[in-house]
Every structure is written in structure tokens, then in C-alpha cells.
Amino acid sequence: MHSFSRRGVLGAGLASAMLSACGGKTPDEVVIFGDQANLTRAKVEAAGLLKDRPYAFKWASFAGAAPLFEAVMAGAVDTAPAGDTPVLAAAAAGVPIKLVAASQSSGKGVALLVQPDSPIKTLHDLKGRTIIVSSARGSVSHYLLLGALKEAGLKLSDVTVGFLLPGEAQSAFDAKRIEVWATFGLYQALAEYRGARVLRDGVGINTGLGFVTASERALASPAKRAAIADALGQFKAANAWANSHKDQYAEVFAKVTGAPLGAAKLLVERENPILTPVTPAATVKLQTVADTFFQAGLLPKAVNAAALVDTSLFPA
Known part of the structure; x- marks a missing residue:
């Protein structure tokens, strides 16, 4: 399970960047x-x-969901966008969050990657291999790995699994010290841009659900609650704009992140969700994922997905 600690937040190097006077x-x-x-x-x-x-307002960007939710736990950030599985992992670990908006993607933005010249051609070839998952237990990448092994008729005991934050894993993968990498988003796009081969993406395994979560501490403040409600409308408009101006968005994304334009375009082509309220259908899908992870022993306790939802900030 994630270790949510203040030391982890400060280790992310964001305290001075986001808590300075504004x-x-x-x-x-x-x-x-x-x-x-x-x-x-x-x-x-x-x-x-x-x-x-x-x-x-200020922005605080993190390499993955695990350190982001550490920051939520420490009270250092007020909102956190994340996929379905890290949201559940955070909730099960006691991070005080509510789901205030949702989005739906195809599942192509998470994948099992291998080196371009890897002898691993099918999921069955994973037997006996070491697989590095980013960013932590309970991530969307971890969920993909479990589903891919099941699809291939393999057990978790048939492989060796390790966990690394995406930036560390990316460096190791680029140096060919990782033979199979379960990753997502920009890190996946960067690796593919540099020649990595997709062994299996998340289509048909991952739900593709993403959520904007808000800390209960922030929601208890009338001023911050109103600000987050307003920002959700802005985020929705930003997603809509990005979907209809993909080339322009890719250029800005490359500038903001320092990613090569080719990798940014690859990511933008996949990451095209529309922000919506958290619907009952999305909540049912989330509950299925929660039950799957709990039964696999990856959540310390069962999670009631419906109890996490707050539709008052972003109503239908």
C-alpha cells in the first residue's frame, strides 16, 4: 500500500514552490x-x-498519483486528478478525499512496454520475467498488469514485480535495465516515442476512468469550496478546448513539460477526455475495480465507492 507521509511530500520538492505568498x-x-x-x-x-x-491559486505538479495523494494527506494540496485505482488506494489508506468530477478515456494511455528488440512477443512470454510497475501498488499500471496476467492464464506468482516512480523507471528503461515496464500517460508516450513497443495496452482491462478529487479539508472551507467548484468549470472548458485544438495543445504541453513535441502529440491524441459529473454508471465501474483490488489483497480494506462521491460542486 502507499506510504502517505509528510516526508514524501517534502521529498517531492514542492513546499517552497507552492506555499509561497500569492x-x-x-x-x-x-x-x-x-x-x-x-x-x-x-x-x-x-x-x-x-x-x-x-x-x-497555485499549481503543484507531481510525477504520479502516489506522491500527489501524500500531499493531499499532508494538507499541502487541495485537489488531485487521478485514475480510478490510485483514487481507491488513497481512500483505502485513509486519505480524506471526495470525488467531485469524472472523465472517461479509452484505456490506451496505460500499457505494458518492452524494449524494441525484446524477445517478449506475447503476454505468455511474461512468465519468469521481472516487471516494473509505475508508480506504486494500486496504480492503473498495476491494475493493467493483473488483468494482462489473467488474460494470459498466468498467476502473479509467475512473474517478479517491482515498483518505481515513473521518472526513475523511465531512466532505467531508457538504459535497458528494465525489460517490461507497466506505465502510463506522458511516461508511456515518451518511451514509445523513443522506440518502446506496446505489449498490451489498457483497452478492455482498465476502465479509462479518471477523477478530480478534492480534499475534505478544502471542501470544509466555504471559500475554497466555491473556488474548486468554479475551477471545475474551467477544467471542463480546458478539456473541450484541447480536444478541438490538439496541435496547439501539444505545443503548449511540450513547452510546459519539456517533452519532445512528437511525444506530446502522441499523448494528446490519447488523452481526450471530457470532464463530467460523477455519474451512477461511473460509480458502479469504480466499485467493480475496488472489489477486484480488495479481493487481490491490494487494498487494506473494502471501499464503498458511492460514499466517496460529492456531486454538489459539479452537478449534471
């Missing part, structure tokens, strides 16, 4: 929007949104 406001008055690999921020800035809002 327009004379104290940290408690500034809304901190958590992000992964600057994905949300790039869309917002490309679309020219979140300008002249009646509240102060």
Missing part, C-alpha cells in the same frame, strides 16, 4: 491545484483559462 495571501487562502506531469495545467494555460478569478 498576491499577499496566506497559504490557507490560496487554493493549491494538484496535478500530474502538468497535464491539467498545460490544458488550462493553452486554453487561456483560469484568468482573473476571484481567488488566488
Whole structure:
């Protein structure tokens, strides 16, 4: 399970970046929007949104969901976008969050990758291999691995599994010290751009569900609650803009993240969700994932997905 600790948050190197004064406001008055690999921020800035809002805000970007939810636990960020499985892992570990919006993607943005010249051609060839999962137990990549092994008729005991944060795993994969890597998003796109081969993507295994979560601490503040509700509308507009201006979004994303334009275009082509309220159908899918992970021993306790949902900030 994730180790949610203040040391992990500070280790992410974000304390000074996001808790500095903003327009004379104290940290408690500034809304901190958590992000992964600057994905949300790039869309917002490309679309020219979140300008002249009646509240102060800052961005805090993390390499993956595990350190992002550590920051939520520490009270260092107010919102956190993440896939279905890390949301469940965080909730099961006691991170005080609510699901305030949802999105749906195809599942292509998560994959098992191998080296271009790897002898591993099918999922059956995974037997006896070592597989590195990013970023932690309970990630969307971990869920893909479990589903892929089941699809191939293999057991978890047939492989050796290790866990690394995406940046560390990327360096090791580039140096060919990793033969199979379960990863996602920008890290997947970068590896493919450099020649990695997709052994199995998440289509048909992963739900493709993503969520915007908000900390219960932030939601208890009327000012921050109102700001987050407003921001969700801005995020929705940013997603819509990005979907209809993919080339422009890719250019901004490459600039914000430092990623090669080719990798950014690959990611943008896959990452095209529309932000919606958390529907009953999405909640049912999330509950299925929760039950699967709990039965596999990857959650310390059962999670009631419906109890995590707060539809009041972003109603239908």
C-alpha cells in the first residue's frame, strides 16, 4: 500500500514552490491545484483559462498519483486528478478525499512496454520475467498488469514485480535495465516515442476512468469550496478546448513539460477526455475495480465507492 507521509511530500520538492505568498495571501487562502506531469495545467494555460478569478491559486505538479495523494494527506494540496485505482488506494489508506468530477478515456494511455528488440512477443512470454510497475501498488499500471496476467492464464506468482516512480523507471528503461515496464500517460508516450513497443495496452482491462478529487479539508472551507467548484468549470472548458485544438495543445504541453513535441502529440491524441459529473454508471465501474483490488489483497480494506462521491460542486 502507499506510504502517505509528510516526508514524501517534502521529498517531492514542492513546499517552497507552492506555499509561497500569492498576491499577499496566506497559504490557507490560496487554493493549491494538484496535478500530474502538468497535464491539467498545460490544458488550462493553452486554453487561456483560469484568468482573473476571484481567488488566488497555485499549481503543484507531481510525477504520479502516489506522491500527489501524500500531499493531499499532508494538507499541502487541495485537489488531485487521478485514475480510478490510485483514487481507491488513497481512500483505502485513509486519505480524506471526495470525488467531485469524472472523465472517461479509452484505456490506451496505460500499457505494458518492452524494449524494441525484446524477445517478449506475447503476454505468455511474461512468465519468469521481472516487471516494473509505475508508480506504486494500486496504480492503473498495476491494475493493467493483473488483468494482462489473467488474460494470459498466468498467476502473479509467475512473474517478479517491482515498483518505481515513473521518472526513475523511465531512466532505467531508457538504459535497458528494465525489460517490461507497466506505465502510463506522458511516461508511456515518451518511451514509445523513443522506440518502446506496446505489449498490451489498457483497452478492455482498465476502465479509462479518471477523477478530480478534492480534499475534505478544502471542501470544509466555504471559500475554497466555491473556488474548486468554479475551477471545475474551467477544467471542463480546458478539456473541450484541447480536444478541438490538439496541435496547439501539444505545443503548449511540450513547452510546459519539456517533452519532445512528437511525444506530446502522441499523448494528446490519447488523452481526450471530457470532464463530467460523477455519474451512477461511473460509480458502479469504480466499485467493480475496488472489489477486484480488495479481493487481490491490494487494498487494506473494502471501499464503498458511492460514499466517496460529492456531486454538489459539479452537478449534471
